[in-house]
Amino acid sequence: MSDGLERLRSDYPEVVASGGLAPVLVAAAGERGVALGPVEPRGPGARLETGRGTLSVSLSAERRQFLFGVHTPGFTWATGSTDDLGALVEAVSAWWRGMPLDAFEAEFPFARLGRFARALEAGDVTPEQWSVVLESEFHAPERELLRALHADELVRVLFPTVTHGTLRLRERPIEQGGRHFLVDRLDGERCRVRLVGRPETTSETGTFDELVGRLRELLRD
Structure with missing residues (x-):
């Protein structure tokens, strides 16, 4: 018998006996009289869809520990771990x-x-994301640009992310679709801004004020 299987039998006997975590969760919920909703097996773990993201439960390979996380594309609602199956089931049911x-x-x-859980529940993650990028030391080289854009009430409704020096501004950070803009800083305050889509629009601006004005024009189109 392999060490991995031996550890699984030792740490998770109920999971091995039931053939997976999903039936264990369902049985434990029934014993406690709590509702879970449809639980789907996912390898040795389990998953269920909720009104606040996809909740997944997996098994730690190091010791008896049930790991859970709740995610929606691009964001984390909650994470945690416990060795208490009953407490886990109560938490999953409550969520x-x-x-x-x-x-x-x-x-x-x-x-x-x-960090975004309360913003997700409120239905607007953009203000929190602006706080993230403005506070981050990793984005310090772009901070002057970010502050200039955030100061405008129309531009700051766009969701900002920075990747390899390119600033992406999206209209719909959670839903699919919506316009998004790419801003590359060339030198000084000179920038290139691109509206991604059909047709793609590219223009250059000489100052941050001009950039803000150009973004406002594109948003109004």
């Missing part, structure tokens, strides 16, 4: 039933809300 975030955090201390 699936839509327990308010503050109550969830207080009830399950082994769970940690993601």
Whole structure:
């Protein structure tokens, strides 16, 4: 018998006996009289869809520890881990039933809300993302540009990310679709701005004020 299988049998006997984590969660929920919703097997782990993202549960390979996370594309709602199967099932059920975030955090201390959790629940992650990029030392070289854009009430409704020196501004950070703009700083305050789409529009601006004005024009089109 391999060491991995031996450890699995030792740390997760109920999972091995049931043939996977999904039936274990369903059975444990039934014993406690709590609802989970449809639980799908995912390898040795399990997954279920909730009104606040996809909740997944997996097994730690190091020791008995159930790992869970709740994600929606691009964002993390919550993560956590516990060796207590009962506590895990209670937490999964509470999340699936839509327990308010503050109550969830207080009830399950082994769970940690993601930075964007409350913004996701409020339905607007863009202000929090601006805080992230403006505070980040990693983006310090772009901070002057970011501050100039954030100062404009129309431009700051766009969701900013910076990758390899290129600033991407998106209209819909969670949903698919929507326009997005790419801004490359050339030298000084001179920038190239591109509206990605059909047709693609590219222009250059000489100052940050001109860049803001150009973005406002593109947003109004």
